Amino acid sequence: MQAVTLTGCSNKGELPSKLKISTVAKPKPVKKEVLIKVFFASISIDDINIWEGTELGGIPLAPTPSLEKPVTPGLELSGIVEKVGNNVARFKVGDAVFGVSGFPLKRNGAWAEYCCVKEDMLLKKPDYLSHSEAVACAGSGMVSASIMQSCHLKKHHRVLVIGASGGVGTLFVQMAKQTGAYIISVCSHKNRELVKSLGSDEVIDYTSTSFVDVLAESKVDFVIDLVGGKDIEHDAIKVLKKEGAFKTIVGPVRYIGDHHLGWLGILKMLSYISWRIFSSLFRKPKYTFVAGTRKTFSFFKKHLETNSLKPVIDKKIDFNEQDIQESINYVRTHRATGKVVIEVNKA
Ligand SMILES: NC(=O)c1ccc[n+]([C@@H]2O[C@H](COP(=O)([O-])OP(=O)(O)OC[C@H]3O[C@@H](n4cnc5c(N)ncnc54)[C@H](OP(=O)(O)O)[C@@H]3O)[C@@H](O)[C@H]2O)c1
Structure with missing residues (x-):
């Protein structure tokens, strides 16, 4: 599959020049995980801060990228369940879902054609939200x-x-x-x-x-x-x-x-x-x-079922290096209106 990869650490401002799109192995879901075919991922200010080493002012949260063990950024995603791991109770193949790729932060994030996510970090996508809108209201x-x-x-x-x-x-x-x-x-x-x-x-x-x-x-x-x-x-x-x-x-x-x-x-x-x-x-x-926690997910789910939301999308970009690099530099200006989302696979 195609995924954005990082093979080394980035300092402030360096993330765009360090990333590239490469062919990597498709991940396999382990216990309580589902494999998602990603339709949309987002670029959030936190994605940038995590991989440039300044999230929470620099507490080392993320795994270190290396040539042998590259990482794929990307916190938020929406897509369709392609495979379920053992002990998955809430989702089945074909479900449209959205959510957050992983806490604590892991190597295989959402800027990829496929991503494995713990089922408790996902919600079923309501019919009234498109996949691009759903990713804009995940994290x-x-x-x-x-x-x-x-x-x-x-x-x-x-x-x-x-x-x-x-x-x-x-x-x-x-x-x-x-x-x-x-x-x-x-x-x-x-x-x-x-x-x-x-x-x-x-x-x-x-x-x-x-x-x-x-x-x-x-x-x-x-x-x-x-x-x-x-x-x-x-x-x-x-x-x-x-x-x-x-x-x-x-x-x-x-x-x-x-x-x-x-x-x-x-x-x-x-x-x-x-x-x-x-x-x-x-x-x-x-x-x-206040911090977002997985405990809030059930409250958010109820809210989405009883009220409608209209997430705001600033830019919808294609899955290519140049668009992703330019959008990272745009999001870091703190002037984005709503979310910047990447169309990874066509829904
Ligand atoms: N605690 C948590 O769990 C948690 C979770 C998610 C995010 N965060 C943090 O929350 C912050 C906001 O996240 P976000 O995704 O909403 O960021 P964002 O999308 O990058 O915010 C951009 C928006 O901020 C506005 N803005 C910038 N400076 C402003 C100012 N001085 N006064 C009023 N508005 C201003 C801009 O409006 P104009 O263009 O109109 O200026 C722009 O629309 C980030 O620092 C992020 O790290 C915390």
């Missing part, structure tokens, strides 16, 4: 569902979403709006109409207006931070009600994967998050760090 949908679960949103809540036009934000705004809450989205001017169409009641263009100026007199119950950085957190405190909550999926370092923090930097960042969680128990508003 991003999982983390959006985690935020939803931690907020318990009600109709009377006012919610500020910072980074509303990205892969996570475009899904979270829709999920949050379905509760009837009042949604205020922060993005740049080019994405204004889009985030309105997804359900935002108000939009603040961060390139010309500070959300503190707009909301100082009309505070919010939740600030959802999808961008990161201490300045956003400090501003958020100014617009949060005392009983409100600040929820971040990034933490105190803006665009965290842009930086190689080193062990000391990581320790400082983790200590800061722990300290903020602890201190906010006494000095409100509450501070929470």
